[in-house]
Amino acid sequence: MKLGVIGYGGRIKHVIKSIQKEEPACVVQAIADIRPDVVVEGRAEGVAPVPVYRTPEEMLAAEKLDGVLIGTRCSLHTEMALKVLPTGIPLFLEKPVATTMEDARRLKAGYEAGKSRVVVSFPLRATSIVRLVKEIVDSGKIGTVEHVQAVNNVPYGGVYYHYWYRDERETGGLFLQKATHDFDYINYVLGLEPTHVCAMTSKQVFKGSKPAGLKCADCDENRTCPDSTVYGPQKTANWEYCSFAEDTGNEDSGSALIRYASGMHVSYSQNFFARRSAGMRGARFIGYKGTIDFDFYTNEVKVTMHHAPRTETHRFESSQDHFGGDAVLARSFIGLMRGESESVSPLEDGLASALLCLKARESALTGTFQTVEW
Structure with missing residues (x-):
């Protein structure tokens, strides 16, 4: 079964691995991502590279897909879902399904008028x-x-x-x-x-007067700060920014x-x-x-x-996969693509939450x- 991915980020990569663990016949067929250098991990040698499209519209027009997964940043979940729902292709949608009331209403209307069935990422x-x-x-x-x-x-x-x-x-x-x-x-x-x-x-805690945009690596307190991501117990490569800066939201x-x-x-x-x-x-x-x-x-x-x-x-x-929930979501999405079962977490419930x-x-x-x- 051929998967299309809109926004090939860390969380959706994990979801794809869960799907492939349940059904190895599922393969990433195409990606829509603003980053042109995206590479699919674990791709076998001798297999053609996965095409990366600049827009979801280009991907949906060019590929015949059995399912689409949306893993963009949260503010784009609604916008991307509205591009897929009219196609009837089964959709895996990361939460939150919308970040504004306007988007939630748009998504509700698009879902009611659309054809796609949806699994919302509620493990x-x-x-x-x-x-x-x-x-x-x-x-x-x-x-x-x-x-x-x-x-x-x-x-x-x-x-x-x-x-x-x-x-x-x-x-x-x-x-x-x-x-x-x-x-x-x-x-x-x-x-x-x-x-x-x-x-x-x-x-009450994550606020402060450190300059906006300050990164932990550039802070003169990064060896003593208990929240340092360079030397402290929170050490994490991707967590770059100071949590006590004036622009910490x-x-x-x-x-x-x-x-x-x-x-x-x-x-x-x-x-x-x-x-x-x-x-x-x-x-x-x-x-x-x-x-x-x-x-x-x-x-x-x-x-x-x-x-x-x-x-x-x-x-x-x-269990490390959201206490076992990710495997159930994966099986549910596979069932949707096969036309064999209903979603365990439909979009109606995503919208309600x-x-x-x-x-x-x-x-x-x-x-x-x-x-x-x-």
Whole structure:
């Protein structure tokens, strides 16, 4: 099966490897990228080089493709998707599916008028952990879920201040970067529609008076700064920029309260300066009969019954591909290309998560409750 790629970046390369691991017959047939020197990794000797087109339009017109993957920077996800949707070619779309309300509305309209079926890059909902949590919730074992407490303390949060992600014009803010995953798996488990959201963000750590554009390598404090990416524990070749410069974007913590159609509510909080074993990502789903508690980093799900002296613990084997979710997304996309199955993470859900994130961002900016509607 022939894959076309729009934006051949690091994340989409990983997705392609996951697809090829599931189905070696999938090959990168063509790339659309603004960089003319893009080379496909792992290409066998004697095989013709993959053609690189300057625009998606050129690629789509010249190639017969079985699937298209979009891995551009975030601000271009909507624009590129709108070029593919009318073709009917199955599409793998990275999150966030949109970074502005205008783009979200355009994408919704383009999808409803288009022909392509879509897999959105939401691996968390596809993990064994979340699928077990949903199975338990759907069984009624803990009763109806009446409260959710969710948290994401990101131990690798430096990527949002040292790398290109520091540009809020590209990311749309960190609700769209990280909470979009968490909001999606929460919506998926609950099976309910969010109706209102209020949110707050803070920027207390990653700010400062260092000159704009300063790189860690050029800073006279790069041997003593605990966030140095040249000598410190955050040492990472691609993370070039000073996280304490005056042009460092993005909030460094954020929280949201979300009301659902049933009247219950979810509390969610994310943080980007926690480090090492302080990293945590998971939630508590609480019903009258019991509580489900899980953390992706410990690979455990605990079910505590409220009216019986019993706690069940489920442990999962560790996996590096988004806790096993990437493999499920890969199989789903292969199934779409073959016409054999439906998407495990359709664009309707990608749009719902983006809408909730955009409304949370608006709430944080204006200090108001926001109605979650188009």
